[in-house]
Amino acid sequence: MTISIFDREDIAGRPGPRYRAIADRLRDTIRSGAVPPGTRLPPLRDLACELGVTVGTVSRAYALAASRGEVAGEVGRGTYVLGQGLHAHGGTGVGSAAFLTMPEATVAAMKAALAPPAGQTEIVGAAMTALLAERQALGVPSPFNTYLAPGGEERHRRAAAQWLSYGDFVLQPGDVLVCSGTQQAILTSILAATEPGDLILTEELTYHAMVQQAGLMGRRVAPVDIDAEGMVPDALERAIREQHPAALFIVPTLQNPTGATMSETRRRQIAELAARHDMSIIEDDIYGALAGERPLPIAQFAPERTWYATSLAKTVGCGLRIGFLKPPPRLLERARAIQNGFGQTVPPLMAELGSRLIETGDAAALCARIRTEMASRHKMTADALGSYRLTADSAALYVWLELPDTWRAHGFVEAARARGVAIAAGEDFMVGRTDRAARHVRLAIGQPQTREELARGLAVIASLLSESHIGIVEPA
Known part of the structure; x- marks a missing residue:
């Protein structure tokens, strides 16, 4: 069924840009129960004509509604109401619903920041086979028949400390907790370092899942200006003085989505500001091992207040749900208690497998392969889109593309x-x-399973960049 639920007078009377007014009218109508899930919304051009706005405005409105988890689009079928979505449950909905409801790409998937295939199936498969065989030969209980203590066993933490240590940043097993991925490490840090109602500062462009986690836990999040190197210290100091935050969330190496890497000088400035204002730091270093010249983490300069989080997901393979957290030493047991209280013990098989890959050097070898593959993919991207403004680091899993004046992001997407x-x-x-x-x-150039798939996707992007959005024919 296709119905019109957009009151032109109501939309005209709302403050702010037209696309937001349209999306807010849709949200309010869905919440009232007047539009049941499954309702098909008007095509872009029909609604644009009805409301006297551009197709681009309606496209942005639908995209905003999708980011809130309220609607979903399907190629060839149109846009349908899902319901009240993530927003109704207290989350921000930024980006996540669009990721979850995106139909399977038929040409190229370039949306999720995933590491490219680099032999993971063969190497990890062989490691798992050897692991299970050895445990059986030794009469050790199977990882399928046991639980782990919160934070992992000694041997798991020893491997984690080995993986996390580089340069002057040297950790011991007792410094580290093993987690079920970086997201769990970040959530643990938020819960341990802040209280409900507290404010967390972060880069104005950042990892949307952290924003959702903070909102779901009753914390507030506010942006700080960034530049080509990442977060700007002067802007951070101003935000601290004006807003009195409890914590800072930051991705200083291969920042998502811009790919920026912060200099050691600026890292020291961030650490000094946090110390001066007694603010906790949550440092997400999930991409750090991919960096060619890897600066020391902020945790090196402010160990007493930094929650340092990373995992094997982006640097070895996304299927390895194993992460690591170095809390401030005095709060390590608090972090362990939070993991235990949330029932978030690490899956034993993942802990054993991750540790084995680190100990044998297979994890480092896969990381090096991924770095090499990404350098080739960045060259392909530069060759295909070099006449446009790209912000990129050859080790990052993505590039940040500035669109021509004829496009807006959601219309282009x-x-x-x-x-x-x-x-x-x-x-x-x-x-x-x-x-x-x-x-x-953001183009996630690591996600395509082959270079051929990446080339097809880049060809589509290059073709669209040369067109005006006015000339794009929307799906029926």
Whole structure:
């Protein structure tokens, strides 16, 4: 069924940009129960004509509703109401619903920041076979028949400390907790370092799942300006003085989505500001091992207040749900208690497998392969899109693309989707000012399973960049 639920007078009377007014009217109508799940919304051009706005405005409205988890689009079928979505449950909905409801890409998937295939199936498969055989030969209980203590056993933490240590940043097994991925490490850090109602500062473009986690736990999140090197210390100091945050969340190496890496000088400045204002730091270093010249982490300069989190997901393989957290020493047992209280013990098989890959050197070998593969993929991307403004680091799993004046991010994402390519809009990463990245998209060039798939996706992107959104034919 296709119905019109958009009251032109109501939309005209709402403050702010037209696309947001349309999306808010849709949200209010869904919440009232007047529009049941499964309702098909008007096509873009029909609604644009009805409301006297551009197709791009309606496209942005639908994209905003999708980011809130309220609607979903399907190529060839249109846009349908899902329900009240994530937003109704207290989350921000930034980016996540668009990821969850995106139909399978038919040409190229370039939306999720995943490491490319680099022999993981063969290497990890062989490691698992050897692991299970050895345990059986030794009469050791199977990892399928046991639980682990919160934070992992000594041998798991020893391997974690080995993986995390580099340069002057040297850890011991007693410094580290093993987690079920970086997201669990970040959530543990939020719960341990802040209280409900506290404010967490972060880069104005950041990892949207952290924003959701903070919101679900009753914390507030506010943005800090960034530049080509990441978070700007002067802007951070101003935000601290004006807003009195409890913590800072930051990704200083291969920052997501821009790929920026912060200098050691700036890391020291961030650490000094946190110490001066007694603020906790949650440092997400999930991409750090991929960096060619890897600066020391902020945790090196402020160990007494930094929660350092990472995992094997981006640097070895996303299927390895194993992460690591170095809390401030005095709060390590608090972090362990939070893991235990949430029932978030590490799956024994993942702990054993991750430890084995680190101990044998297979994890480091896979990371090196991924780094080499990404350098080749960045060259392909530069060759295909070099005439446009790309922000990229050859080790990052993505590039940050500035669109021509004829495009806005959500319209471009929808046009790419109609041609079988899944990418992410810049607004999906914004904290607060969602119009700031309205002309940027992130291309996750590590996600395609082959270079041929990447080449097909880049060809579609290059073709769209040369067109005006006015000329794009929307799906029926």
